[in-house]
Amino acid sequence: MSTPIRTVISPGRYVQGKGAMTHLGGYVKQIGTTALLVADDFVWGVVGDQVASDFGENGISFERVGFGRFATPAAVDALVEKITAGGVDVIVGLGGGSAIDAAKSAGHLAGIRWVSVPTVASTDAPTSALAVIYTEEGEFIEYRFFPHNPDLVLIDSQLVANAPVAFLVAGIGDALATWLEARATSRSNSLTMAGGQPTQTGTALAKLSWDIIHENAFSALDAVRDHLVTPALENLIEANTLLSGLGFESGGLAAAHAIHNGLTAAPQTHGLAHGQKVNIGSIAQLVLEGAPREEIEDFVVFTTKVGLPNTLTEIGLSIDDDAELRAVAEAACLPSDTIHNMPFEVTPELVVDALKAIERLSRSIRAEKGLAEPVLYHAPH
Structure with missing residues (x-):
């Protein structure tokens, strides 16, 4: 070998x-x-x-x-x-x-x-x-x-x-997935987009992106609301763009982006930013992994405060949309997609259950922490 x-x-x-x-x-x-x-x-x-x-x-x-x-x-x-x-x-x-x-x-x-x-x-x-x-x-x-x-x-x-703050929020959603997916790829020793197994460097850059986002996101978003360039914004731009870019490509993608790809097939999600759909993939990946409750709570609280969706409601879907969720899950599990970089076998059935689970899970955490209830998303026609 x-x-x-x-x-x-x-x-x-x-x-x-x-x-x-x-x-x-x-x-x-x-x-x-x-x-x-x-x-x-x-x-x-x-x-x-x-x-x-x-x-x-x-x-x-x-x-x-x-x-x-x-x-x-x-x-x-x-x-x-x-x-x-x-x-x-x-x-x-x-x-x-x-x-x-x-x-x-x-x-x-x-x-x-x-x-x-x-x-x-x-x-x-x-x-x-x-x-x-x-x-x-x-x-x-x-x-x-x-x-x-x-x-x-x-x-x-x-x-x-100068751009609307929604763009930066979407970038946070895309970048937060980087560490979660690189961590999974490292555990499974799967191939990355760079064409080999992950290096310590790629995985570390993914984690650095995660850390910088958590430290700087709220200050940076406030700066953009006033169209100001501050050190916090510079740090967040670097995390969203360079560190997340290097981290996803050389650290590896896993379930979060595969579920995003599946979600593009659901008409109810059309019009949402890439990072918004990726964030649904991230919370679903945490459920698939059986991540510790504290980690899931922290993720839901942080992304809610940032302004990212973490329920089906916020992307125009519900737990009763069985046909759409099945189509999303089957697309996410295509042989060519990155969900197979997870350190265990993932089936469409598991993805459907994870997507349905995030609705009550995120709602209960948000209620417990006194955060806003989800608002139903309506796709433009």
């Missing part, structure tokens, strides 16, 4: 800070000279003039193309055609996780370099060597894996502070 391979992967450079966007051209110039910028109209309205001026000063020619809501196969293929027709040597994804994932996917297929420029700290997607591909309706299709991470990840903390 061959010796297990352990590996860590990471972006070529990570840049974060207030006003970092003014340095984008200087960093991109080290990577390419003809750029395709992928950004929706809203994001371009916020940063377009600044980026255009900065790229001009650095001698970078560019074209900006708009972007829809999801990284779909068709959206990626359209970007590849743009790259091929325009002699582009670097693609820059500006905005949220899907725009960045589409840019990464197109850059890989076209054989050029790629850059991630998140304008919110809502997911850990920007740093990774993978993309999540969805249907036009937002249902999960597949992970696409690439041979390397972005050449550059740049995030301007002031843009994060």
Whole structure:
């Protein structure tokens, strides 16, 4: 039997800070000279003039193309055609996780370099060597894996502070799962997204993300409500983006993200942020593990105070939605998904029971701690 391979992967450079966007051209110039910028109209309205001026000063020619809501196969293929027709040597994804994932996917297929420029700290997607591909309706299709991470990840903390606080809350939900899933992957010695077994480094970075979030989340959220950049916000951005990104990719995914992928198939959850659905996966994973009551209580209290869902009600479902919950569980347990990194066998039946269990469990903890009752989520139509 061959010796297990352990590996860590990471972006070529990570840049974060207030006003970092003014340095984008200087960093991109080290990577390419003809750029395709992928950004929706809203994001371009916020940063377009600044980026255009900065790229001009650095001698970078560019074209900006708009972007829809999801990284779909068709959206990626359209970007590849743009790259091929325009002699582009670097693609820059500006905005949220899907725009960045589409840019990464197109850059890989076209054989050029790629850059991630998140304008919110809502997911850990920007740093990774993978993309999540969805249907036009937002249902999960597949992970696409690439041979390397972005050449550059740049995030301007002031843009994060200027964005609605809901984006940062979603990022916390995505990042909290990182330690829970890396811990499970370490226990089972399963393979990570990096293509090997987890290293001590990957697992430790996942735990560091968890610790920094718990220390800084509430102060950082208050700062964003006033559009201020504080040390607490800088710490939380790094935890949500860099540490969670490195931690999930080189530490391992498990049940939480697999259950998220399953939840995208339930129409009742459409419109919810990635991190909101991941948080349901996290609490369900804790139930699957038989985690200590104190750990589950702490998780429910913390996520309720942050503003994340931890009941079915808050994602538009109920314990009576047997057909939908069964479909979610079967999708989460597909042979290709990461739920099989858990240190025990997980079946759709176990997932359904865990999802149903979180309703009464979270409600009782919230009532005991004097926290708000769940509010029913209504998906937009």
